[in-house]
Amino acid sequence: MKEAAFPEGFYRVGENGYFDGVDLGALAKKYGTPLYVVSETSVRARCAQLREAFLRRYSNTRVYYASKAFQTLDMLRALKDEDFGIDVVSGGELFAALRAGIHAENIIFHGNAKTDEELRAAVQARVGRIAIDNLEEIFRIEREASIAGTRQALLFRVTPGVDSHTHRFISTGSLDSKFGIPLEQSETERYIDALKACPHVEFFGLHFHIGSQLLENTSHLAALKIVLDFAGRLSKKYGLEVRELNMGGGFGIRYLPKDSVPSISDFIDPMMAFVVEWSSREKLPMPHCAIEPGRWIVGEAGLTLYKVIATKAIPGIRTYVAVDGGLGDNIRPALYEARYHAEIVEASPDAPPLSDRRQRTVTIAGRYCESGDILARDIKLPEPGAGDILALFSTGAYCYAMSSNYNRVPRPALVMLRDATARLSIRRETYDDLLSREM
Numbered sequence: 001m002k003e004a005a006f007p008e009g010f011y012r013v014g015e016n017g018y019f020d021g022v023d024l025g026a027l028a029k030k031y032g033t034p035l036y037v038v039s040e041t042s043v044r045a046r047c048a049q050l051r052e053a054f055l056r057r058y059s060n061t062r063v064y065y066a067s068k069a070f071q072t073l074d075m076l077r078a079l080k081d082e083d084f085g086i087d088v089v090s091g092g093e094l095f096a097a098l099r100a101g102i103h104a105e106n107i108i109f110h111g112n113a114k115t116d117e118e119l120r121a122a123v124q125a126r127v128g129r130i131a132i133d134n135l136e137e138i139f140r141i142e143r144e145a146s147i148a149g150t151r152q153a154l155l156f157r158v159t160p161g162v163d164s165h166t167h168r169f170i171s172t173g174s175l176d177s178k179f180g181i182p183l184e185q186s187e188t189e190r191y192i193d194a195l196k197a198c199p200h201v202e203f204f205g206l207h208f209h210i211g212s213q214l215l216e217n218t219s220h221l222a223a224l225k226i227v228l229d230f231a232g233r234l235s236k237k238y239g240l241e242v243r244e245l246n247m248g249g250g251f252g253i254r255y256l257p258k259d260s261v262p263s264i265s266d267f268i269d270p271m272m273a274f275v276v277e278w279s280s281r282e283k284l285p286m287p288h289c290a291i292e293p294g295r296w297i298v299g300e301a302g303l304t305l306y307k308v309i310a311t312k313a314i315p316g317i318r319t320y321v322a323v324d325g326g327l328g329d330n331i332r333p334a335l336y337e338a339r340y341h342a343e344i345v346e347a348s349p350d351a352p353p354l355s356d357r358r359q360r361t362v363t364i365a366g367r368y369c370e371s372g373d374i375l376a377r378d379i380k381l382p383e384p385g386a387g388d389i390l391a392l393f394s395t396g397a398y399c400y401a402m403s404s405n406y407n408r409v410p411r412p413a414l415v416m417l418r419d420a421t422a423r424l425s426i427r428r429e430t431y432d433d434l435l436s437r438e439m
């Protein structure tokens with residue numbers, strides 16, 4: 001179990017909160033709020049951990065960063081510098097990855113409903129892998145690859161039929177899932193026939209991803225066992241060697257101080273032991289192994305700064321603390337009841353210092369016109385007041401990436417921190433930006 005302090009990289013100098021060596025109140029003043037703050041230092045530290053625990057420890061391995069978690073040009077460039085591959089799920093993510101200089105060979109393209117245009121772009125760019133999600137896709141890729149005069153490497157994304165212990169909206173491995181190919185024999189034979197009929201596609205191996213924010217390794221191991229059995233059948237019955245095995249992402253992170261999560265090795269070591277044992281038992285070559293973490297790399301590296309706008313005490317019920325952001329910059333609580341930890345990182349100059357305030361249990365409410373727009377429920381804070389700057393922690397993954405302009409609120413700016421300095425990575429949207437596509 002991980003023992004590090006939470007939030008990692010956060011500390012106080014006097015009453016003021018610092019993250020990665022940078023004064024958060026000063027950031028709020030300079031760039032305004034709400035403000036996404038992402039520590040590149042932390043991202044790179046996670047990459048270094050993955051190198052130690054996976055890439056250097058086991059040969060023929062690869063990490064693809066699941067860029068849907070947080071995709072910006074800056075982030076992609078950092079990952080390129082770390083020599084990680086990139087997982088993309090749309091033409092837009094592919095476009096950005098290529099623009100950031102990611103080598104196409106290091107890109108894996110996913111999606112359960114890839115359009116013709118997206119498949120064409122992926123094949124023409126010569127992406128390293130396309131993960132197949134349905135039968136027709138094989139024929140559609142065959143068509144694009146034959147036009148492009150290339151041979152496209154494929155993985156089959158399979159559904160191992162394992163229920164992962166996470167919110168049902170981020171569980172993907174059970175049989176009734178919109179993602180992946182079910183492992184029924186009749187289905188398998190149709191896919192194998194398709195491969196035989198398509199000379200411009202090349203089967204490389206299997207992929208599974210069973211869900212996100214998993215806090216124990218049991219679902220991964222149960223899925224892996226099923227997928228390895230399937231790999232054995234493919235090889236022995238159909239002569240189809242699984243040269244590559246991509247075990248997806250889903251490794252959980254800490255959102256609350258009380259959360260304890262397995263270390264990345266607690267996931268990786270037993271999985272790799274399974275594959276090694278399978279390979280020697282079945283007398284089949286050891287496949288190249290890959291993982292695809294998103295949240296684990298960037299989730300705890302991010303926080304969001306908000307300004308408190310108003311407070312409202314409903315006697316005997318609860319006290320709402322309304323801030324200047326919410327569902328538009330972080331839809332996770334409304335979407336799947338995600339929980340967050342928050343702290344006041346700078347007291348309003350017009351209010352008493354934090355040390356003079358009483359601890360209160362409050363609920364942080366967003367500014368959007370939805371009752372479900374609650375960022376953190378029932379958390380203890382030194383009685384918040386208007387003008388305080390509040391940090392919501394572990395917002396690095398699936399917040400900026402899922403942001404919207406609901407209520408015509410411009411998206412926040414984003415700063416990246418590295419070695420105790422901040423740089424503006426994405427400017428704040430303007431009202432003109434909001435109207436820029438309207439005819």
Ligand SMILES: Cc1ncc(COP(=O)(O)O)c(C=O)c1O
Binds near residue numbers: 293294
């Ligand atoms: C195919 C695939 N790989 C990897 C991921 C990354 O998951 P996580 O961010 O939980 O690691 C996802 C997330 O939805 C996914 O669908």
